[in-house]
Amino acid sequence: GDSVTQMEGPVTLSEEAFLTINCTYTATGYPSLFWYVQYPGEGLQLLLKATKADDKGSNKGFEATYRKETTSFHLEKGSVQVSDSAVYFCALRDWTALIFGKGTTLSVSS
Amino acid sequence: GAVVSQHPSRVICKSGTSVKIECRSLDFQATTMFWYRQFPKQSLMLMATSNEGSKATYEQGVEKDKFLINHASLTLSTLTVTSAHPEDSSFYICSASGHEDEKLFFGSGTQLSVL
Numbered sequence: 147g148d149s150v151t152q153m154e155g156p157v158t159l160s161e162e163a164f165l166t167i168n169c170t171y172t173a174t175g176y177p178s179l180f181w182y183v184q185y186p187g188e189g190l191q192l193l194l195k196a197t198k199a200d201d202k203g204s205n206k207g208f209e210a211t212y213r214k215e216t217t218s219f220h221l222e223k224g225s226v227q228v229s230d231s232a233v234y235f236c237a238l239r240d241w242t243a244l245i246f247g248k249g250t251t252l253s254v255s256s
Numbered sequence: 257g258a259v260v261s262q263h264p265s266r267v268i269c270k271s272g273t274s275v276k277i278e279c280r281s282l283d284f285q286a287t288t289m290f291w292y293r294q295f296p297k298q299s300l301m302l303m304a305t306s307n308e309g310s311k312a313t314y315e316q317g318v319e320k321d322k323f324l325i326n327h328a329s330l331t332l333s334t335l336t337v338t339s340a341h342p343e344d345s346s347f348y349i350c351s352a353s354g355h356e357d358e359k360l361f362f363g364s365g366t367q368l369s370v371l
Contacts, residue, residue, distance in 0.1 A: 150299070182362075189260070189364035190349065235300070243290050244351070244360060246300040 148173045152236045152247035159226055159254050167221040167250045169210075169236035177238040179203075179212050179219040184233045184249075193221075193234070226254045259283055260352050262363025269340055270371055277335045277366045279350030285330035286352035290360070291323075294347040303348075306333055340370045 153168040181193040194203030199214035208223045231254045236247040259282040269275050292300040306312040306327035314320045324336040349365040
């Protein structure tokens with residue numbers, strides 16, 4: 147079945163460092179890909195998405211490109227801030243429900 | 257943006273009791289709601305999909321008699337964990353979608369601890 151694998155955390159960075167969180171997927175069809183973020187004490191929020199190969203999703207300085215050839219959707223940000231500290235989930239959606247990765251905790255210190 | 261309210265955020269109960277978790281869409285009509293469970297350091301696992309007015313569709317391995325889902329209106333779905341046991345302790349999250357198929361909105365989750 148469809149699945150999502152993302153890098154284990156936690157990821158600890160200093161402010162203004164470069165961030166990459168790897169995500170790869172397995173799917174039988176042509177899924178849409180998503181990154182969700184969960185800030186402490188809050189619900190999941192959609193961060194960005196891409197619906198087809200070579201699409202780039204971007205939001206709040208974060209970017210991810212849908213790479214069909216490598217079945218990847220890595221999340222990147224050039225300069226992280228303390229306020230980016232959260233848990234990040236990669237997900238795919240083939241038909242209706244989302245299938246999530248395990249989540250990666252990011253901690254950014256000043 | 258659209259808001260999904262999930263209640264309670266945390267519940268502690270004794271083994272053998274039942275716990276009800278509510279999920280409400282506050283400003284849109286949720287034609288479909290999804291219930292997920294997340295064990296520590298694990299993925300969010302889909303438990304069931306419910307459409308308003310019809311029976312929920314459960315994922316393989318999820319006991320439908322233990323996890324009762326009711327989606328009686330377009331704004332409310334409930335998950336009842338019946339005769340809870342310590343192994344049911346987990347983080348439960350609902351999500352809802354309206355007529356725009358791509359958009360899913362999540363509740364803030366419920367941490368269930370069964371003693």
